[in-house]
Amino acid sequence: xxxxxxxxxxxxxxxxxxxxxxxxxxxxxxxxxxxxxxxxxxxxxxxxxxxxxxxxxxxxxxxxxxxxxxxxxxxxxxxxxxxxxxxxxxxxxxxxxxxxxxxxxxxxxxxxxxxxxxxxxxxxxxxxxxxxxxxxxxxxxxxxxxxxxxxxxxxxxxxxxxxxxxxxxxxx
Amino acid sequence: xxxxxxxxxxxxxxxxxxxxxxxxxxxxxxxxxxxxxxxxxxxxxxxxxxxxxxxxxxxxxxxxxxxxxxxxxxxxxxxxxxxxxxxxxxxxxxxxxxxxxxxxxxxxxxxxxxxxxxxxxxxxxxxxxxxxxxxxxxxxxxxxxxxxxxxxxxxxxxxxxxxxxxxxxxxxxxxxxxxxxxxxxxxxxxxxxxxxxxxxxxxxxxxxxxxxxxxxxxxxxxxxxxxxxxxxxxxxxxxxxxxxxxxxxxxxxxxxxxxxxxxxxxxxxxxxxxxxxxxxxxxxxxxxxxxxxxxxxxxxxxxxxxxxxxxxxxxxxxxxxxxxxxxxxxxxxxxxxxxxxxxxxxxxxxxxxxxxxxxxxxxxxxxxxxxxxxxxxxxxxxxxxxxxxxxxxxxxxxxxxxxxxxxxxxxxxxxxxxxxxxxxxxxxxxxxxxxxxxxxxxxxxxxxxxxxxxxxxxxxxxxxxxxxxxxxxxxxxxxxxxxxxxxxxxxxxxxxxxxxxxxxxxxxxxxxxxxxxxxxxxxxxxxxxxxxxxxxxxxxxxxxxxxxxxxxxxxxxxxxxxxxxxxxxxxxxxxxxxxxxxxxxxxxxxxxxxxxxxxxxxxxxxxxxxxxxxxxxxxxxxxxxxxxxxxxxxxxxxxxxxxxxxxxxxxxxxxxxxxxxxxxxxxxxxxxxxxxxxxxxxxxxxxxxxxxxxxxxxxxxxxxxxxxxxxxxxxxxxxxxxxxxxxxxxxxxxxxxxxxxxxxxxxxxxxxxxxxxxxxxxxxxxxxxx
Numbered sequence: 001x002x003x004x005x006x007x008x009x010x011x012x013x014x015x016x017x018x019x020x021x022x023x024x025x026x027x028x029x030x031x032x033x034x035x036x037x038x039x040x041x042x043x044x045x046x047x048x049x050x051x052x053x054x055x056x057x058x059x060x061x062x063x064x065x066x067x068x069x070x071x072x073x074x075x076x077x078x079x080x081x082x083x084x085x086x087x088x089x090x091x092x093x094x095x096x097x098x099x100x101x102x103x104x105x106x107x108x109x110x111x112x113x114x115x116x117x118x119x120x121x122x123x124x125x126x127x128x129x130x131x132x133x134x135x136x137x138x139x140x141x142x143x144x145x146x147x148x149x150x151x152x153x154x155x156x157x158x159x160x161x162x163x164x165x166x167x168x169x170x171x172x
Numbered sequence: 173x174x175x176x177x178x179x180x181x182x183x184x185x186x187x188x189x190x191x192x193x194x195x196x197x198x199x200x201x202x203x204x205x206x207x208x209x210x211x212x213x214x215x216x217x218x219x220x221x222x223x224x225x226x227x228x229x230x231x232x233x234x235x236x237x238x239x240x241x242x243x244x245x246x247x248x249x250x251x252x253x254x255x256x257x258x259x260x261x262x263x264x265x266x267x268x269x270x271x272x273x274x275x276x277x278x279x280x281x282x283x284x285x286x287x288x289x290x291x292x293x294x295x296x297x298x299x300x301x302x303x304x305x306x307x308x309x310x311x312x313x314x315x316x317x318x319x320x321x322x323x324x325x326x327x328x329x330x331x332x333x334x335x336x337x338x339x340x341x342x343x344x345x346x347x348x349x350x351x352x353x354x355x356x357x358x359x360x361x362x363x364x365x366x367x368x369x370x371x372x373x374x375x376x377x378x379x380x381x382x383x384x385x386x387x388x389x390x391x392x393x394x395x396x397x398x399x400x401x402x403x404x405x406x407x408x409x410x411x412x413x414x415x416x417x418x419x420x421x422x423x424x425x426x427x428x429x430x431x432x433x434x435x436x437x438x439x440x441x442x443x444x445x446x447x448x449x450x451x452x453x454x455x456x457x458x459x460x461x462x463x464x465x466x467x468x469x470x471x472x473x474x475x476x477x478x479x480x481x482x483x484x485x486x487x488x489x490x491x492x493x494x495x496x497x498x499x500x501x502x503x504x505x506x507x508x509x510x511x512x513x514x515x516x517x518x519x520x521x522x523x524x525x526x527x528x529x530x531x532x533x534x535x536x537x538x539x540x541x542x543x544x545x546x547x548x549x550x551x552x553x554x555x556x557x558x559x560x561x562x563x564x565x566x567x568x569x570x571x572x573x574x575x576x577x578x579x580x581x582x583x584x585x586x587x588x589x590x591x592x593x594x595x596x597x598x599x600x601x602x603x604x605x606x607x608x609x610x611x612x613x614x615x616x617x618x619x620x621x622x623x624x625x626x627x628x629x630x631x632x633x634x635x636x637x638x639x640x641x642x643x644x645x646x647x648x649x650x651x652x653x654x655x656x657x658x659x660x661x662x663x664x665x666x667x668x669x670x671x672x673x674x675x676x677x678x679x680x681x682x683x684x685x686x687x688x689x690x691x692x693x694x695x696x697x698x699x700x701x702x703x704x705x706x707x708x709x710x711x712x713x714x715x716x717x718x719x720x721x722x723x724x725x726x727x728x729x730x731x732x733x734x735x736x737x738x739x740x741x742x743x744x745x746x747x748x749x750x751x752x753x754x755x756x757x758x759x760x761x762x763x764x765x766x767x768x769x770x771x772x773x774x775x776x777x778x779x780x781x782x783x784x785x786x787x788x789x790x791x792x793x794x795x796x797x798x799x800x801x802x803x804x805x806x807x808x809x810x811x812x813x814x815x816x817x818x819x820x821x822x823x824x825x826x827x828x829x830x831x832x833x834x835x836x837x838x839x840x841x842x843x844x845x846x847x848x849x850x851x852x853x854x855x856x857x858x859x860x861x862x863x864x865x866x867x868x869x870x871x872x873x874x875x876x877x878x879x880x881x882x883x884x885x886x887x888x889x890x891x892x893x894x895x896x897x898x899x900x901x902x903x904x905x906x907x908x909x910x911x912x913x914x915x916x917x918x919x920x921x922x923x924x925x926x927x928x929x930x931x932x933x934x935x936x937x938x939x940x941x942x
Contacts, residue, residue, distance in 0.1 A: 038240075040386065040388055041386070041574075041791045041792075042791070042792055043572075043573070043574060043791075044388060044574045046240075046388075059388060059391075059392065059574075061573070061574035061575075076388075076391075076392040076574055076575065077420070078420060078421050147792075147793075150492060150496075151490070151492055151493070151569065151573075152569075152572075152573035152574060153492075153493055153496075153497070153569060153572050153573060153793060154572060154791065154792050154793035155496070155793045156792060156793045156794050166380065166769055166770040166786055166787055166788065166789060167381075167591075167592050167603075167768060167769055167770060167786075168375075168379060168380060168381075168600075168769075168789075168796050169375065169381060169591075169596065169598075169599065169600055169603070170368070170371030170372050170374075170375040170381040170591075170596070171363070171367075171370075171371045171374075171375075171381035171382050171588050171591040171592070
């Protein structure tokens with residue numbers, strides 16, 4: 001198990017930083033190794049990451065999410081598997097400390113090669129920097145998902161969510 | 173039920189050992205063999221290479237989901253899908269001469285297979301009351317006849333409009349719109365006979381009638397249950413998802429009365445390990461359960477989980493999920509703790525150790541998916557069984573998380589979408605209000621009839637007009653003799669069809685055949701080339717666009733037929749733009765987007781690769797039930813009363829068959845060749861019944877009405893079915909399923925739980941093929 005922790009301070013309010021982080025599909029716009037992200041469900045995302053011509057796809061489950069506080073995920077693949085947490089902490093007025101903690105468990109030779117800890121640490125640090133440049137430059141988030149996730153279960157955003165979004169009658 | 177002459181096998185029955193694996197190279201060979209027998213190499217190539225591809229043809233076969241765009245194989249189809257699509261693309265044609273040569277009476281005695289093999293229907297035909305032959309009729313006259321007949325009914329409720337799962341969203345929407353504008357909710361569909369129990373159980377307990385899983389969930393599950401389903405034959409592409417799950421480390425538990433090949437091992441013909449290797453083992457554990465024993469099994473598992481929680485408090489159940497999202501846990505727990513192990517073991521035919529082993533698998537698994545099909549739904553306790561499966565999933569929070577959920581596996585391409593479009597006899601006021609607001613008429617509010625009640629109404633003369641949008645109602649419905657009499661009792665029956673089947677020959681006094689485009693064919697209307705949309709079992713709505721030249725210039729699309737019917741019958745009242753709908757299906761989708769929740773901006777969104785994923789509220793933490801929470805339920809059951817000397821029969825499809833249509837008299841996986849008139853019985857039961865292999869028997873259905881339901885002259889095949897259970901092919905044995913033998917709540921025929929006895933067939937003079 002390799003653990004990597006990186007922290008960065010960003011000059012936007014915590015809500016802005018958090019909201020932008022929930023917009024996973026926008027990550028390829030400012031991150032270098034993230035090529036594509038699909039939001040399969042509120043708690044499941046598919047990521048394509050790559051360097052040069054090499055591409056790797058994995059699926060991640062968000063297991064905990066608390067607005068303006070933290071978000072924890074784990075990969076659904078068993079090899080190599082990883083889990084992580086990003087936390088948001090207000091620092092002074094209008095600034096946020098964003099910390100990423102990543103635990104990687106390489107299994108097998110291939111797994112070990114693809115998750116060399118030094119490289120992973122540099123990538124995490126660089127991508128956090130890209131996130132800071134992006135959100136500080138824009139000043140406001142491009143969207144937000146304010147739902148809560150506990151133990152992998154989504155809690156509705158509103159106490160009485162609209163029940164008309166999908167057909168609600170028996171389907172034989 | 174005498175044999176239809178066409179059912180006479182050309183060869184004698186031969187029986188070989190059942191296969192222990194599915195697919196592999198033989199699947200490719202058989203698919204290509206049948207395809208090339210039916211159509212040209214070019215059409216075969218076009219069909220197969222565009223099938224289930226983005227922008228291509230959606231397989232008209234099962235409703236299994238496609239992988240995401242970019243992750244599909246070049247050959248994204250299965251053996252049975254390939255056969256099915258090229259069965260439609262056949263180069264054989266039925267013309268007016270055919271009907272001159274064959275009377276309706278003669279056709280009514282032919283087999284399903286013979287009728288299907290005659291080819292595609294090419295022009296509208298009518299059978300007048302005084303005639304025993306179909307004869308050509310112009311489309312204009314056909315619509316005039318339909319409109320006149322409909323408008324002469326004493327009440328709109330004397331008409332029934334049936335939908336098969338092949339119909340597109342657009343056709344289904346137009347059909348229900350027409351029916352309601354005409355004044356009736358009589359909209360039975362094939363769902364009434366396959367997954368109605370799933371819809372009712374899921375809607376009641378979770379607030380949505382649809383399954384909650386995606387392919388991602390299956391791929392990443394730790395444990396998958398396959399209950400009462402046969403993926404190798406009925407949903408072969410599911411095997412690819414199961415293979416992926418196994419490679420990711422999942423365990424699979426198959427629960428079935430038959431050790432079907434596809435439950436045991438899968439040789440993926442697109443992978444080297446499937447072509448030259450041993451493939452992938454599917455089931456790690458096979459529970460050879462008695463028919464109808466699934467409710468008892470899941471109740472026993474639930475009791476064991478509660479007891480495990482007693483032993484290790486706070487470590488077994490997902491208390492957070494139960495507290496936050498569910499209602500009724502205490503009552504459920506009290507109820508399930510009181511079940512009797514003796515009853516469970518009798519109902520399931522399993523040992524307590526076997527069930528405890530499953531409990532141990534469950535406790536080792538963080539993510540569980542339960543898949544089921546008609547082996548669960550087509551029983552008297554189908555709805556309670558699925559409710560108990562929901563209880564099981566909820567106990568450990570296996571709903572809404574990644575890799576978890578409820579997965580009803582539906583059997584026909586757009587059966588789920590047709591229901592989304594409002595083809596249901598009991599649509600809620602919210603839908604009817606939206607229809608009223610959009611089209612300016614007041615839809616009828618009284619519930620209509622489903623499939624079983626349609627047959628009752630036709631039998632009793634309360635329904636006089638029957639129109640089917642695709643399908644083969646006479647053969648799909650239960651109690652064949654009753655259904656046939658009901659159809660013959662109608663003043664007019666009409667079928668929108670691609671190919672000939674018995675529903676054209678066992679028909680009303682006046683009967684119409686309205687030939688239509690197949691899914692494989694280009695659909696060009698006044699507004700240009702059209703596509704249709706469908707919804708798969710995992711709530712993905714996407715396009716389907718045919719590529720082949722239509723089988724005849726005189727074919728109209730399903731949408732065109734229904735629009736012309738609407739225009740001619742309703743005569744502008746209410747004012748519905750039928751012409752515009754026919755010219756441009758996008759205009760229909762615009763209306764759907766304003767009526768069906770979740771399909772807003774339909775045209776733009778469905779054009780994207782992969783289409784629209786309809787959200788499932790359960791995956792968003794929303795349970796839109798009456799109380800706003802998921803419901804634990806208390807489910808009771810009675811043991812099926814099986815007198816001595818009787819067996820519980822299930823009707824099933826062979827591997828070489830699509831729904832009611834067998835392609836050959838073989839069932840490759842089960843080792844049956846040359847005849848379909850066989851009954852599969854456990855060897856120990858045969859000994860007990862004093863019967864022997866190869867003996868010819870009549871199957872006699874036993875029901876409370878005392879009616880004589882008999883399927884004659886079936887050959888006995890010893891087979892590893894569960895003790896006390898037998899199996900025989902559908903639709904030949906549909907006549908044994910009493911119309912009144914239905915699942916509680918869903919009114920679905922109980923085709924997997926028919927009490928029969930076997931009597932040696934009396935010698936009789938042989939009949940010659942007609």
